[in-house]
Amino acid sequence: MTDAILSAPLATEPTIESPAARAWRRLLRRKGALLGLFVIILFISAALLAPLIVPYDPIQQSWSAVRKAPSWAHLFGTDDVGRDVFSRVVYGARASLFAGVISVGIALSVGVPLGLLAGYRGGFIDALLSRMTDAMLACPFIILAIALAAFLGPSLGNAMIAIGITTTPIFLRLTRGQVMSVKVEEYIEAARAVGNPRWRIAIVHILPNILPALLVQATLSVAAAIIAEAALSYLGLGQQPPYPSWGSMLNAAQRFLTSAPWMAVWPGLAIFLSVLSFNLVGDGLRDALDPRER
Amino acid sequence: MKTFKIVISAALLALAATAAQAESVLRIGLAEDPDILDPTLARTYVGRIVFASICDKLFDIDEHLNVVPQLALSHETSQDGKTVTIKLRPNVTFQDGEKFDAAAAKFSLERHMTMTGSFRKPELAAVDHIDVVDPLTIKIVLKHPFAPLIAQLTDRSGMMVSPKAAKAEGDKFGLHPVCAGPYKFVERVPQDRIVVEKYAGYWNAKNVFIDKIIYLPIVDATVRLANLKSGGLDLIERLLATDIKAVRADKNLRLATALELGYQGMDINVGKGEESKGPLGQSAKVRQALNLAIDRKALTQVVFNGEFVPGNQWISSQHPYYQKKFPVPGRDVTKAKALMKEAGVKGRVSVDFMVPKGAETQAVAEVIQAMAAEIGIDMKIRVTEFATSLKKAEAGEYQAYLLAWSGRTDPDGNLYSFYKCKAPLNYAGYCNPDVDKLLDESRIPSDPKARMTIYEKIAQKLLADHPILYLYHRRILIAHTAKLEGYKQMPDGLVRVVGLKLK
Numbered sequence: 092m093t094d095a096i097l098s099a100p101l102a103t104e105p106t107i108e109s110p111a112a113r114a115w116r117r118l119l120r121r122k123g124a125l126l127g128l129f130v131i132i133l134f135i136s137a138a139l140l141a142p143l144i145v146p147y148d149p150i151q152q153s154w155s156a157v158r159k160a161p162s163w164a165h166l167f168g169t170d171d172v173g174r175d176v177f178s179r180v181v182y183g184a185r186a187s188l189f190a191g192v193i194s195v196g197i198a199l200s201v202g203v204p205l206g207l208l209a210g211y212r213g214g215f216i217d218a219l220l221s222r223m224t225d226a227m228l229a230c231p232f233i234i235l236a237i238a239l240a241a242f243l244g245p246s247l248g249n250a251m252i253a254i255g256i257t258t259t260p261i262f263l264r265l266t267r268g269q270v271m272s273v274k275v276e277e278y279i280e281a282a283r284a285v286g287n288p289r290w291r292i293a294i295v296h297i298l299p300n301i302l303p304a305l306l307v308q309a310t311l312s313v314a315a316a317i318i319a320e321a322a323l324s325y326l327g328l329g330q331q332p333p334y335p336s337w338g339s340m341l342n343a344a345q346r347f348l349t350s351a352p353w354m355a356v357w358p359g360l361a362i363f364l365s366v367l368s369f370n371l372v373g374d375g376l377r378d379a380l381d382p383r384e385r
Numbered sequence: 386m387k388t389f390k391i392v393i394s395a396a397l398l399a400l401a402a403t404a405a406q407a408e409s410v411l412r413i414g415l416a417e418d419p420d421i422l423d424p425t426l427a428r429t430y431v432g433r434i435v436f437a438s439i440c441d442k443l444f445d446i447d448e449h450l451n452v453v454p455q456l457a458l459s460h461e462t463s464q465d466g467k468t469v470t471i472k473l474r475p476n477v478t479f480q481d482g483e484k485f486d487a488a489a490a491k492f493s494l495e496r497h498m499t500m501t502g503s504f505r506k507p508e509l510a511a512v513d514h515i516d517v518v519d520p521l522t523i524k525i526v527l528k529h530p531f532a533p534l535i536a537q538l539t540d541r542s543g544m545m546v547s548p549k550a551a552k553a554e555g556d557k558f559g560l561h562p563v564c565a566g567p568y569k570f571v572e573r574v575p576q577d578r579i580v581v582e583k584y585a586g587y588w589n590a591k592n593v594f595i596d597k598i599i600y601l602p603i604v605d606a607t608v609r610l611a612n613l614k615s616g617g618l619d620l621i622e623r624l625l626a627t628d629i630k631a632v633r634a635d636k637n638l639r640l641a642t643a644l645e646l647g648y649q650g651m652d653i654n655v656g657k658g659e660e661s662k663g664p665l666g667q668s669a670k671v672r673q674a675l676n677l678a679i680d681r682k683a684l685t686q687v688v689f690n691g692e693f694v695p696g697n698q699w700i701s702s703q704h705p706y707y708q709k710k711f712p713v714p715g716r717d718v719t720k721a722k723a724l725m726k727e728a729g730v731k732g733r734v735s736v737d738f739m740v741p742k743g744a745e746t747q748a749v750a751e752v753i754q755a756m757a758a759e760i761g762i763d764m765k766i767r768v769t770e771f772a773t774s775l776k777k778a779e780a781g782e783y784q785a786y787l788l789a790w791s792g793r794t795d796p797d798g799n800l801y802s803f804y805k806c807k808a809p810l811n812y813a814g815y816c817n818p819d820v821d822k823l824l825d826e827s828r829i830p831s832d833p834k835a836r837m838t839i840y841e842k843i844a845q846k847l848l849a850d851h852p853i854l855y856l857y858h859r860r861i862l863i864a865h866t867a868k869l870e871g872y873k874q875m876p877d878g879l880v881r882v883v884g885l886k887l888k
Contacts, residue, residue, distance in 0.1 A: 150755075151755075152687075152751070152752065152755045154683045154686065154687045154752075157686075157687050171627075171687075171688070171748050172687055172688070172748055172751055172752055172755075173687065245767065245768060245769075327742050327747075327768040331765075331766055331767070331768065332747060332750065332751050332754070332766045332768070333751050333754060333755070333766070342744065343744055343747070343748065345607070345744060346606070346607070346625060346627060346744045346745070347627065348607060349607070349628075349631065350627060350628070350630070350631065
């Protein structure tokens with residue numbers, strides 16, 4: 092008898108969902124986002140397992156098989172110095188996805204702490220950081236990235252730093268805005284009332300509450316960063332030869348658009364698919380994390 | 386009413402068609418917009434293509450690089466090699482109607498030699514002064530014998546400008562150039578077009594058949610070719626080697642080619658600052674090994690469909706001054722590895738390889754990288770914008786540098802300034818007193834055989850030391866519509882317009 096009484100509330104417990112589980116469930120309902128997620132996972136696993144997948148060394152040249160059309164021996168054809176395009180696209184995923192993730196990582200690690208500082212402290216620090224953000228956002232993103240990459244010198248690492256720095260103001264501004272709307276909430280006041288130090292309030296109480304917005308922005312920024320890396324590599328400021336990246340493959344393909352179009356099609360398609368997927372997932376996440384939506 | 390309108394417009398169309406037929410226009414697609422159109426101040430290769438229609442020179446060259454008369458009729462060098470007498474063509478006028486005579490020739494040459502900002506100064510540095518002997522004869526007096534002089538007069542240094550116009554315009558002359566060529570300058574819209582029209586008073590006017598030429602700069606080679614195919618252009622310069630097949634397959638197009646005077650090579654920093662201290666810069670044996678590691682035939686085959694010609698000297702194997710004793714080496718990896726061992730190299734050698742930006746140069750660099758890797762040399766490619774790369778090369782901030790030279794008619798122009806100690810184009814930082822002495826000697830004799838002997842000695846030293854590795858010689862590639870008749874390509878790459886007809 093007592094057992095039955097005790098088990099009653101237990102039975103209702105599974106219906107109380109954690110916010111994360113709810114978001115996940117909602118995300119899975121969206122076909123677009125699901126497809127995007129699938130493609131991203133596919134690309135990431137291809138990048139990670141590249142040595143196991145590719146039939147040829149991506150930098151091995153074969154001077155007897157230059158600009159050969161797609162065939163069974165070379166699924167995506169060969170490029171201008173006889174390298175297998177499929178192998179290069181797969182290895183190129185490493186450069187592109189890595190660049191996307193690392194540069195957004197840089198932007199997060201600089202932008203979020205500064206945004207917390209600006210939003211929570213306010214005053215002179217806020218004014219200073221906000222004006223700097225305005226100044227950086229006034230300059231077109233890609234122009235700034237090109238200028239920085241040219242200044243730092245051409246290499247994939249420097250391209251990531253350049254993209255990371257130019258993405259930072261977006262995160263700084265977003266974090267600041269979110270912090271300002273959250274810091275007047277009652278639970279923050281309560282936390283302050285019991286004597287928590289400022290840094291603890293910022294990190295333990297504010298940050299988790301603004302995380303969803305950051306997550307959405309980060310996903311969308313990865314897509315932008317992949318495009319930026321491709322643009323920089325296309326201009327010769329990113330990945331250095333002979334190592335492949337989708338952007339530099341497009342650059343080499345430009346001369347052969349009419350005579351060997353497959354050199355441009357595959358890396359172009361890879362950029363298109365990865366950027367589209369990150370955008371779909373980002374959109375899906377935004378809807379899934381929106382508490383107003385059921 | 387409606388029919389009336391149609392009749393009117395049909396009549397207008399017919400009128401327009403006859404008007405278009407009456408005036409023949411040749412549209413030429415250039416790879417860049419030229420710099421100033423003043424023969425004294427101009428620097429670019431593309432500018433020389435435009436000069437070919439507006440400014441005649443004292444002498445010209447033929448397909449075999451022989452000097453032929455143009456505004457001059459003959460030249461004669463004195464026994465001691467210190468005076469050159471030039472007879473001028475009679476009855477020649479500039480495009481403003483002024484007479485071309487000895488005084489005008491003296492004026493033009495002196496303008497090249499003395500004008501502020503003149504790029505002709507080094508070309509005519511050996512000239513002391515010019516005397517007018519009679520109205521159609523000048524005497525050029527030299528400071529010391531200088532065999533390449535006549536060759537200089539087949540290029541911009543030999544271009545004659547109207548003294549009246551040049552005096553009136555000063556340094557603005559390049560905005561409205563007045564010379565003695567077959568076409569006179571009409572207008573120029575920067576980055577868009579340069580228009581010239583037939584000059585009726587030209588000395589060889591009976592061989593000029595096209596009324597107007599329009600030069601249009603179009604930077605992208607693929608776009609230039611597309612315009613030629615669609616009929617928007619009649620002739621394009623600098624076709625991509627990989628597009629040759631497409632041009633040959635098109636029955637409406639024709640290809641004109643000639644082997645260039647210049648070369649594509651790789652400068653090695655052997656004596657400029659800290660960067661020259663590596664094994665490649667310090668050891669001739671390592672450079673010889675790299676030379677043997679490169680398969681020039683495969684390189685030109687892969688990147689240029691085999692259309693360009695492998696080379697190992699500053700001039701191509703078809704040039705009269707080519708040293709046949711030193712043929713293009715084949716690839717020999719075993720010997721190259723043995724040389725690396727002899728040089729005492731342990732482990733792999735890393736080389737900072739500066740490569741000017743450009744899809745073709747990058748492909749060349751990547752093939753070389755793969756070839757060098759096999760003998761233990763890791764070429765680290767650093768793609769650099771062209772103008773920046775020149776500055777870095779001057780400062781010695783590189784270990785290997787992929788550099789092309791457009792070439793000069795006289796071999797001296799491909800050689801002297803690149804190897805003479807501290808000369809302006811000596812990016813390698815090469816300094817060898819023996820070579821310096823030979824280089825100075827090579828400029829003296831006007832007898833080709835005597836020069837040949839000196840060049841042989843120079844080749845022997847340079848092809849052992851290898852401060853520059855020569856890779857291949859490009860082909861000048863001009864594509865034009867099949868309607869254009871009489872086009873002949875000279876090795877200097879210029880588009881000569883006298884004798885051309887449009888069907």
